[in-house]
Amino acid sequence: MRRYGRHWQQRPGDAFTEAYALSVSHRAPLLYLVVIFNTLLVAGCFLGTAPLALVALAPVMSIVAAQRAFHWMPDKVALRPVEQLRTDLMGMQRLGGWAALVFVSWSLGLYPYGDSGQRELLHFVIAVTMFSAILGMANSPQTALRFGVAFTLPWSLFLLATGHPDARAIAAAQVFITVILLAMTQIQHRDFVRLELSRQLLVRRERQTAELASAHYRQATVDHLTGGRNRRAILACLEDYLAAPAQAVRPWLALFDLDGFKHVNDTYGHAAGDHVLSVVNQRIGASEEVTAHGRLGGDEFAILFDGAFNADEVMVAAKVLSQAIREPIPFNGATLRLFGSIGLFRAEGSTASTCLERADAALYKAKELGDGAIVAFGPDDEVALQRRIAVMRQFNDCALEDRLRLLYQPIFDCRDGRVVGMEALARWSPDGIEWQAPGEFLAIADATGRTGELTRLVLARTLAECRPWETGLEVSINLAARDVVREGLAETIAAIVADAGASPSSVMLEVTERALQIDPKRAAAQLIALREKGFRIALDDFGAGWSSLSQLRDLPLDRIKLDRQLVGALSSDPGARAVTGMIVALAWQLGIGCSIEGVESEAQANAARALGIHLMQGYHFGRPEPAAEALRVYAGLSLLSAVSIG
Numbered sequence: 001m002r003r004y005g006r007h008w009q010q011r012p013g014d015a016f017t018e019a020y021a022l023s024v025s026h027r028a029p030l031l032y033l034v035v036i037f038n039t040l041l042v043a044g045c046f047l048g049t050a051p052l053a054l055v056a057l058a059p060v061m062s063i064v065a066a067q068r069a070f071h072w073m074p075d076k077v078a079l080r081p082v083e084q085l086r087t088d089l090m091g092m093q094r095l096g097g098w099a100a101l102v103f104v105s106w107s108l109g110l111y112p113y114g115d116s117g118q119r120e121l122l123h124f125v126i127a128v129t130m131f132s133a134i135l136g137m138a139n140s141p142q143t144a145l146r147f148g149v150a151f152t153l154p155w156s157l158f159l160l161a162t163g164h165p166d167a168r169a170i171a172a173a174q175v176f177i178t179v180i181l182l183a184m185t186q187i188q189h190r191d192f193v194r195l196e197l198s199r200q201l202l203v204r205r206e207r208q209t210a211e212l213a214s215a216h217y218r219q220a221t222v223d224h225l226t227g228g229r230n231r232r233a234i235l236a237c238l239e240d241y242l243a244a245p246a247q248a249v250r251p252w253l254a255l256f257d258l259d260g261f262k263h264v265n266d267t268y269g270h271a272a273g274d275h276v277l278s279v280v281n282q283r284i285g286a287s288e289e290v291t292a293h294g295r296l297g298g299d300e301f302a303i304l305f306d307g308a309f310n311a312d313e314v315m316v317a318a319k320v321l322s323q324a325i326r327e328p329i330p331f332n333g334a335t336l337r338l339f340g341s342i343g344l345f346r347a348e349g350s351t352a353s354t355c356l357e358r359a360d361a362a363l364y365k366a367k368e369l370g371d372g373a374i375v376a377f378g379p380d381d382e383v384a385l386q387r388r389i390a391v392m393r394q395f396n397d398c399a400l401e402d403r404l405r406l407l408y409q410p411i412f413d414c415r416d417g418r419v420v421g422m423e424a425l426a427r428w429s430p431d432g433i434e435w436q437a438p439g440e441f442l443a444i445a446d447a448t449g450r451t452g453e454l455t456r457l458v459l460a461r462t463l464a465e466c467r468p469w470e471t472g473l474e475v476s477i478n479l480a481a482r483d484v485v486r487e488g489l490a491e492t493i494a495a496i497v498a499d500a501g502a503s504p505s506s507v508m509l510e511v512t513e514r515a516l517q518i519d520p521k522r523a524a525a526q527l528i529a530l531r532e533k534g535f536r537i538a539l540d541d542f543g544a545g546w547s548s549l550s551q552l553r554d555l556p557l558d559r560i561k562l563d564r565q566l567v568g569a570l571s572s573d574p575g576a577r578a579v580t581g582m583i584v585a586l587a588w589q590l591g592i593g594c595s596i597e598g599v600e601s602e603a604q605a606n607a608a609r610a611l612g613i614h615l616m617q618g619y620h621f622g623r624p625e626p627a628a629e630a631l632r633v634y635a636g637l638s639l640l641s642a643v644s645i646g
């Protein structure tokens with residue numbers, strides 16, 4: 001504080017000048033009032049004794065003083081620009097001394113015309129006016145000093161010159177008190193400066209804190225990509241609605257998920273993906289029916305529709321929005337076309353997460369339907385959801401070891417009717433009584449993050465139950481999509497195989513095309529690593545969906561497993577026969593084996609055989625059975641030491 005000095009002029013910045021002027025304005029008008037009162041008092045007293053011209057100066061001085069008092073009224077000062085204030089303050093400093101001199105000179109001019117009583121009054125008035133002036137200007141020591149000098153000096157000299165009996169004493173007292181008062185003004189001014197500076201510091205700090213808080217708030221609630229609400233903000237918005245009184249109308253929560261967004265990212269780059277998300281965010285925001293929206297993450301948005309809509313109306317609103325998002329999105333000369341699926345739920349849950357869960361279940365259904373479907377969550381869905389939640393809990397809490405069972409389905413070589421391998425198919429039981437097929441629990445394993453554990457367990461148990469090193473059978477196990485991209489997969493499962501004392505070459509790992517599509521590059525690298533460890537790899541469900549023949553050439557495969565959808569068509573559809581024949585021929589050329597699964601009849605088996613497929617799997621040859629049965633019935637290996645676990 002000291003380095004700024006102690007006077008207002010030395011203060012940089014406008015805030016200080018303003019504060020200073022305001023403080024002056026609280027005193028100056030009162031001071032002028034004292035001056036006016038005293039002037040008129042003296043004039044009244046000398047009226048009739050002093051020359052009229054001299055007395056008449058009083059109203060003139062009073063008018064000037066009144067005008068100055070008016071000029072310094074606090075509400076006027078508060079409105080004045082700082083430049084003007086600075087001029088005013090400098091003017092006050094400069095003119096204050098002269099004004100005092102005029103007052104003193106006028107009083108001295110009257111002195112000779114007064115009797116002793118009038119003269120006493122003059123002494124008194126001048127002293128009072130001076131002290132008032134100095135005290136009134138206590139915040140402005142420069143002005144006070146000028147007042148002090150302008151009053152004390154001429155008055156004391158005059159007094160001494162009049163030969164007044166107490167002149168010396170009075171003059172000395174006056175000088176002494178003036179000096180003391182001036183010292184006090186210095187102290188007061190210094191205190192004022194300090195106080196004002198710390199006040200300003202406080203204000204600055206407060207502003208900085210507020211700015212920081214608002215920056216933090218922005219950072220925490222704004223989606224950096226779209227500039228709209230982020231997950232936290234839109235969920236907070238939903239929570240606010242849920243916290244409203246029970247009778248308030250609840251909004252509709254819609255979850256919107258883009259289809260084919262990954263494709264945009266992969267084909268046009270991430271800048272295109274980001275652009276798409278921004279545009280989608282804008283289009284959602286532009287819909288009049290939408291009360292709030294935000295990006296939950298990835299390509300998923302949460303949207304709140306007006307709660308006044310009934311179920312049909314909100315469907316229409318969602319359709320209109322979905323249509324708007326379908327409009328082509330131009331990007332760098334390209335035209336991007338996307339659409340999304342919507343899951344709707346009347347946000348009646350107790351928390352945002354229960355609402356999200358239901359909207360998400362509806363979205364899941366919509367995705368299954370495809371083509372940008374819109375599905376509202378209904379009462380049946382609630383039942384299914386409750387069941388799913390219960391199962392999820394059971395799955396989460398169970399020791400997989402105790403609740404998992406493996407069935408084995410034989411793989412036949414039709415040329416000699418021998419079983420060459422067994423595919424392990426998992427069953428899970430929530431209670432040890434009812435056993436569920438993978439279709440029911442695999443998604444839950446995925447959601448609870450236990451797929452890796454499941455795969456390891458299935459592999460270890462398959463090896464223990466089928467003992468390929470003794471039976472000479474090849475064992476097949478299925479890898480989940482998550483497995484395929486999991487770091488260190490090859491090392492982990494190689495260790496399990498080594499622990500069991502088996503050879504990786506007796507293990508066939510089945511991966512689906514869908515699993516490979518999630519991250520094709522990474523998946524290919526993983527397959528190569530697995531191959532290097534000695535594992536064999538089969539492409540499962542080939543022909544079930546979108547199949548690319550080029551991956552047969554690009555991926556390190558030992559076998560393709562033609563999906564059972566093809567089997568059904570083989571015996572009846574010449575087109576399917578032609579396509580399958582082509583695939584088999586291509587695989588043969590590439591040195592990849594071929595098998596077919598889901599064979600349910602002799603006719604199907606014959607049709608497959610006619611195309612040169614020898615390895616077959618299906619109910620016609622054998623249903624999935626527990627290890628002991630499968631080995632005994634299918635492979636005639638009951639005498640071997642294969643033991644069944646679990």
Ligand code: C2E
Binds near residue numbers: 619
């Ligand atoms: P998948 O690998 O294609 O397995 C063949 C599925 O078809 C099995 O169903 C099997 O019971 C069934 N199947 C076999 N022959 C026939 C037939 O002639 N006709 C008909 N209609 N169906 C037949 P499941 O056991 O329900 O398994 C379904 C899928 O779950 C499997 O398909 C596989 O992708 C997956 N899966 C099974 N076990 C595991 C596992 O341990 N781990 C992982 N990640 N996935 C598994």
Ligand code: CA
Binds near residue numbers: 423510
């Ligand atoms: Ca399989």
Ligand code: CA
Binds near residue numbers: 540541597
């Ligand atoms: Ca399959």
